[in-house]
Amino acid sequence: MRCEIDARGLACPQPVVLTKNRMKECNEIEIIVDNETALENIKRLASGSGWSFENTVSGNNFKITIKGSALQTSGAVQDIRTSCSGEGTVVVFSSDKMGRGDDELGAILMKAFVHTLATNDTAPATVIFYNSGVLLTADGSGVTDDIQILHEKGVQLLICGTCVNYFKIGDKIKTGTISNMYDILNTMNTSARLINP
């Protein structure tokens, strides 16, 4: 059976979840999506299920047709979700402490948080540092090795230049991009999810 899905305007992971569900009853599905993340997720779903795919771009939209010989009656939607959970996520470090209350405890918690972020399977797209958050990026913070790991994973690291000057730590920062308010605001504006530990 041939089916069509119009997934324009739907947030990740909706397009891929809808597709996965229709794969139980249709062996040829044409899906229209409006972003590349959705397109890539559907391609991954198709090839992971042994289905073929063909896609075309028309204007701002992507049309992808997937075909399979066997209907997909099993497999968890959960598996698909994980493939898009990190994309568009921005972590904002507005302080070198995690939470408010006791600063000494907050400093310990932040070290544990940054380590967990760096070693987690899902990496954020961007990490922003401002105010005392920039201190995390400086030598001696105890987490510069974790920040290096994030950098190696391809995470964009934006460090507030005004704050670096204020704290006079320019010579202690080895990783990341010294950034400005325009880039910081634009990154926040276009993010799918902001995390502020």
Added chain:
Amino acid sequence: MSSGQNFYVVLLPSVSHVMKAEKILIAEHIACKIIPVPKSISSDCGVCIRLEENMVEKTGKILQNSFENIDIRLL
């Protein structure tokens, strides 16, 4: 994680103990790192101190002056 080196963790009874131990180790110039207690050790929310293998013996000696129960394990 890095170059196949073995890491150890120092487990202490509370976060306050960890904070105190970190200060002591930093003052003694021992390279250490605060990390969450690995899930394989405990499912509780906690932090511990990670050490490189060559620091384990020295750390044990230093910390035993200040703490009664120190549990150092291979990560």
